[in-house]
Amino acid sequence: xxxxxxxxxxxxxxxxxxxxxxxxxxxxxxxxxxxxxxxxxxxxxxxxxxxxxxxxxxxxxxxxxxxxxxxxxxxxxxxxxxxxxxxxxxxxxxxxxxxxxxxxxxxxxxxxxxxxxxxxxxxxxxxxxxxxxxxxxxxxxxxxxxxxxxxxxxxxxxxxxxxxxxxxxxxxxxxxxxxxxxxxxxxxxxxxxxxxxxxxxxxxxxxxxxxxxxxxxxxxxxxxxxxxxxxxxxxxxxxxxxxxxxxxxxxxxxxxxxxxxxxxxxxxxxxxxxxxxxxxxxxxxxxxxxxxxxxxxxxxxxxxxxxxxxxxxxxxxxxxxxxxxxxxxxxxxxxxxxxxxxxxxxxxxxxxxxxxxxxxxxxxxxxxxxxxxxxxxxxxxxxxxxxxxxxxxxxxxxxxxxxxxxxxxxxxxxxxxxxxxxxxxxxxxxx
Ligand SMILES: [Zn+2]
Ligand SMILES: [Zn+2]
Numbered sequence: 076x077x078x079x080x081x082x083x084x085x086x087x088x089x090x091x092x093x094x095x096x097x098x099x100x101x102x103x104x105x106x107x108x109x110x111x112x113x114x115x116x117x118x119x120x121x122x123x124x125x126x127x128x129x130x131x132x133x134x135x136x137x138x139x140x141x142x143x144x145x146x147x148x149x150x151x152x153x154x155x156x157x158x159x160x161x162x163x164x165x166x167x168x169x170x171x172x173x174x175x176x177x178x179x180x181x182x183x184x185x186x187x188x189x190x191x192x193x194x195x196x197x198x199x200x201x202x203x204x205x206x207x208x209x210x211x212x213x214x215x216x217x218x219x220x221x222x223x224x225x226x227x228x229x230x231x232x233x234x235x236x237x238x239x240x241x242x243x244x245x246x247x248x249x250x251x252x253x254x255x256x257x258x259x260x261x262x263x264x265x266x267x268x269x270x271x272x273x274x275x276x277x278x279x280x281x282x283x284x285x286x287x288x289x290x291x292x293x294x295x296x297x298x299x300x301x302x303x304x305x306x307x308x309x310x311x312x313x314x315x316x317x318x319x320x321x322x323x324x325x326x327x328x329x330x331x332x333x334x335x336x337x338x339x340x341x342x343x344x345x346x347x348x349x350x351x352x353x354x355x356x357x358x359x360x361x362x363x364x365x366x367x368x369x370x371x372x373x374x375x376x377x378x379x380x381x382x383x384x385x386x387x388x389x390x391x392x393x394x395x396x397x398x399x400x401x402x403x404x405x406x407x408x409x410x411x412x413x414x415x416x417x418x419x420x421x422x423x424x425x426x427x428x429x430x431x432x433x434x435x436x437x438x439x440x441x442x443x444x445x446x447x448x449x450x451x452x453x454x455x456x457x458x459x460x461x462x463x464x465x466x467x468x469x470x471x472x473x474x475x476x477x478x479x480x481x482x483x484x485x486x487x488x489x490x491x492x493x494x495x496x497x498x499x500x501x502x503x504x505x506x
Pocket of ligand 1: 108475
């Protein structure tokens, strides 16, 4: 009786150890992970051009004993660590940065400029925190490689290119991510933001984020001399009216309380002050949580764009090109419930927050749609003192994609590593 009780207690403590990386384990990998963070932050690369970034990750993971394949779906990498029989579990990071000029004033701020796909020179910054995700993944990879006695199965690390253009997940899948490599039984990813203070993680069971649709609207008019508007049909005026009309979709057509965002992010028209151009182009991003709201909003945009052009007597119906879209990421509720336990053990019960869905989108949705139950969770990035100050004064800290986005790296990175390692060990117990 007593020996078997001791055995049970020993097993329980082994499981607890197995799931929660110790402070010593995180300390052991932190310096290297932070060094990688600084390097990646100062050398960001645009979507689908992450060659140096991918090579750095591949080299580190090979050094840890992972079997690494490069150039999957462009610059993507897949790193496998096989450790006996058991499930295959995926951990994914993005590789890409954004065309944003860093204005954080940090000593390690990016000064990189690069040519974008249109051939324009643009500043480049890891303004979405993907550098922190990569550093966290490599830290976690090291812990997992050094503690193979705590888990069994196959760990599959994925470095995905071109998340910001909602294309990298698709290109990796098309290049055999789940056919050339084992298809994961479950997947995990995280995203840092200033919505939570560093040290915390957030779980949104079910819908994690929004459906996203990118639209390019071209309004056709009739060009001419700026001094003779009566001889023209001015597409800039039509665009201006259209933009204002679009603001009534969320405020007047969608049921109050439902999530709907229509943002016109750019308008390109004209070359000179005294020329009325013959067309105007607008770029829109549309966000929603529910499928019926998504359909309603897209239909309303098409209707209003067409009607405003018609009202102005435009010579041609505007074109509405739906050029990028992604569905919302769905967090498997049973998986979210299961993984709350190791997350609480790793970062403290009071530091695991249940969150509402967030508006920014993610092409991780394509992995979920391939039949991979997943947990995509939030990682706190805000300096806790600034977070408390902002909350008290009712202001918002810089969001992802801001030139001022600057996570509190040390506590965020340590928490990311501890959380990922805990979750992977739980999933790789093979139960
Ligand atoms: Zn982003
Ligand atoms: Zn991002």
